[in-house]
Amino acid sequence: MLKAENISKKYKHEVLNGVSFSAKGGEIVGIAGENGSGKSTLLSVMTGAARPEAGRVLVEGEDIAKNPRALRKWVGYVPQEDSLFGNLSARDNLKLWAAAYGADWKNALPYLFPEPNGETEIFLRKKADALSGGMRKRLSIALSLTHSPRYLIMDEPTAGLDIGFKWELMKTVREMSARGHCVIFTSHQPDELLQCDRLYVLRGGAFVYAGDPKALCGGEPGFGEALFTLIKARDAAERLAV
Template structure:
């Protein structure tokens, strides 16, 4: 379990998170939803160990990988060279890179191994970022706005990837304000507003995608 307990974070006099608690289990895909500037990035950064809260703690029973919203890969290096750097940073054997069972191979990056990151589409860049975060084989994957600046086809591909990773036993926590993709990917939803978690929802799988999307629009907009 990845457990955020009573997280409070301030920037000067501004409180962006106040006593925020949530949990993610292995094998499930969970979303933190909310409008821009509601603290979603801060919460995920705390979960990834990049920021320290003023109060509260994050407990985890395994490793955590993090995919930031902005591309963190080196644009002028190839996909392979970027991933070799991540394998080395994770103290993994670089010979494992692009093996048949590697994350990058499963993410469909094998034919793009020699391409520079700068020449990839937005969707393929996101796949490369996910592969980098999975290089150390973490048990949990945190993703900040994984659908931002992607076309509809790429969004649908990333939604499918999130569901696949969860089905493989990864615990997925992603932030988003895209109701359609939240409806497509998330098994549970936390709504973050005014520094607090306002609601936890389990979208009804019996509803159509359109109905789930409409319901999430109502929840986020309240």
């Protein structure tokens, strides 16, 4: 299980205020919230990139502040920005990041090519700069899977992708979940968030909703509107009314 307990984080102002979060293998977890609500900061804390002022993050029962190896072993991270080296081929990008983790780059191949075909080699030889936006994102995700992490954390993975790639990506997320991986991602898209097993909604540094997304509106129709109202709710009274 990946748990974040009472996380508080402050930059110039308070971004997270006593947030608690949990996810377990096989789950798809979505995190929603306005821009600047603290989604990326929460992911930074969970991936060890930022140190919280209070609280702790546990991965499989290990505190990542005390044992960063647990984080390295169990968690994969796909940042919002591209982290590919454009002049390297897809294969070399995979090799580089696999080497950084001390893993075998071929571990990522089943994700990239569930059924290897003639295009596999062509793709691997292509420079990252020559790949389409969707394929770049796919490769970017694959980089995080070389060490076969149990928890995959993605920061707005579908941003900038066309509808076809979004659909493919969500399909991949469901497949990974079926294989026992836990996928945690942030998003602004109601249709993606609705596919989650659990939804967290951040506002003002705290979760204003944690639970089954379908329970938010009793089903798919009206989910987007309900989410919008929840995110934009200005005080506790409004939240309770939702």
